Amino acid sequence: MEMRLAEIIVRYVPHLVRESANLVAAAHKGVMQLHRQYGGTRLRLVCADGVAIDGMHVPPTKAAAAAAAAAGGSEHRKGYIVVNGNAEFYELDGLQQHAHSNAARYAAQGFDVLLFNYRGVGVSEGYPTRDGLLLDLHAVVDFATRPTPHGLGIPPARVVVCGRSLGGAVSTILLGNEMPAQPLVLCNTRSFARLSATADLLLSQQYGARVGPLASKGIGLLGWELDALAAWRTCKGFKWFETVADDDIILAGGKLSDGLEREAAGTGAGTGAALTERDLRRVELATSAGASSHNRMLYANE
Numbered sequence: 001m002e003m004r005l006a007e008i009i010v011r012y013v014p015h016l017v018r019e020s021a022n023l024v025a026a027a028h029k030g031v032m033q034l035h036r037q038y039g040g041t042r043l044r045l046v047c048a049d050g051v052a053i054d055g056m057h058v059p060p061t062k063a064a065a066a067a068a069a070a071a072g073g074s075e076h077r078k079g080y081i082v083v084n085g086n087a088e089f090y091e092l093d094g095l096q097q098h099a100h101s102n103a104a105r106y107a108a109q110g111f112d113v114l115l116f117n118y119r120g121v122g123v124s125e126g127y128p129t130r131d132g133l134l135l136d137l138h139a140v141v142d143f144a145t146r147p148t149p150h151g152l153g154i155p156p157a158r159v160v161v162c163g164r165s166l167g168g169a170v171s172t173i174l175l176g177n178e179m180p181a182q183p184l185v186l187c188n189t190r191s192f193a194r195l196s197a198t199a200d201l202l203l204s205q206q207y208g209a210r211v212g213p214l215a216s217k218g219i220g221l222l223g224w225e226l227d228a229l230a231a232w233r234t235c236k237g238f239k240w241f242e243t244v245a246d247d248d249i250i251l252a253g254g255k256l257s258d259g260l261e262r263e264a265a266g267t268g269a270g271t272g273a274a275l276t277e278r279d280l281r282r283v284e285l286a287t288s289a290g291a292s293s294h295n296r297m298l299y300a301n302e
Contacts (some may be wrong), residue, residue: 026085027122030091034058034115037094038103045116045143047135052124055116055140056090057152058103064110078158079144080111083137085165085295089122090115100297111160112152116140121274130224134178137161141174141184157237163188165249165294167257168241169195169228176231186235189242190294192250193229193259195219201251229259233279240281250296257282 013193019301034040036057043055053227060068082102084090093115098104106113118136119126126132141161147153161184168191175186192198196216204212219225232239243257264275287297 001038012267025088026095027091030086030094031056032105032113033094034091035128037098038101038107040094040103043114043116043143045139047119047132049132049135049137051119051124051135053116053119053124053126053136053139054090054122055114056103058107058115060110060112061108064108068110076110077152077154078111078160078197079114079154080106080160080162081114081137081140081144081153082116083161083163083167083171084118085167086119087121089117091122096297099300105298112144112154113173114140114144133166134174137170137174138178141179141182141185145182157185160185160187162189163191164189164225166195167191169226172228172256173226174238176234180236183237185237186239187242188228188232188239188256190244190247190250191228191241191256193224193227193256194254195224198250198254201254207250217291228256229263231273232256232260239278240283242283242285244285244287244293245272247294248286248292281288 008115022174027042031040037060038061040056040058043057044052045055046052046147059065080102081095084089103113103115114155117124118128120128124136141159141212143151144154144159145151146158161171161175163169168188171186172188172191172226175182196219199219200212200216202212203215232241241256241260242256247255260275260280264280281300285293285302286299287293
């Protein structure tokens with residue numbers, strides 16, 4: 001059966017075979033670049049449900065490590081976890097120009113950088129589920145904070161978890177709902193308040209007013225709802241969110257920043273204590289002409 005399916009694909013949709021081959025080649029090149037240019041080490045991390053995911057550890061540059069050692073050694077070690085958006089794979093970072101690479105940027109600033117692919121992406125095992133994505137990130141956080149030699153031994157308060165788009169919601173929900181006692185640092189960048197509301201806005205704009213509500217309902221029925229807004233205020237560590245005015249994916253009204261503004265103004269659906277200054281730390285990213293402000297890499301001055 002599998003051979004027959006392969007024959008059909010090769011015969012009738014050969015472009016899919018070419019695109020898949022190109023993607024595999026690009027991923028391999030990205031891994032090699034991360035290893036050769038930045039000293040990256042491939043990781044295989046086993047999640048709590050037994051699924052193994054693929055990742056990469058990029059250590060601080062020699063100059064940054066020497067500076068940290070001079071400042072006090074291991075207690076000054078710090079980590080930076082990159083949490084991907086939807087349909088992204090970490091190997092892309094190795095294909096970026098040096099100025100745009102997360103590995104290069106943060107390793108030069110003295111961070112141990114951790115990159116990973118969600119389950120079902122690249123060579124990570126399994127297939128994506130809402131709860132599975134949380135388990136994937138949990139495994140990476142565990143590796144960052146677990147004492148050596150089985151982890152990096154970085155104090156939680158010195159680990160930055162930075163998630164963009166889907167990764168922003170995954171990071172916020174994990175830190176807010178599943179690990180509320182951990183003082184991890186959270187950066188939520190260009191992400192949404194609730195996945196269902198964001199899908200409604202985007203798909204209604206692209207495909208018509210009937211499609212958005214159906215997609216929104218389907219997200220709930222399939223168990224994929226991600227409510228980052230509700231989890232945000234329970235994140236105990238230092239946190240901030242980043243947004244961009246001309247985001248072409250997370251539309252106005254669906255952003256985490258929009259939800260927090262509504263709650264701060266008393267017009268949102270949230271209940272409980274008023275938002276504090278620590279809940280409203282905001283960074284406004286620059287708009288970009290001719291490129292997707294949602295998907296672009298950070299500029300050198302951001």
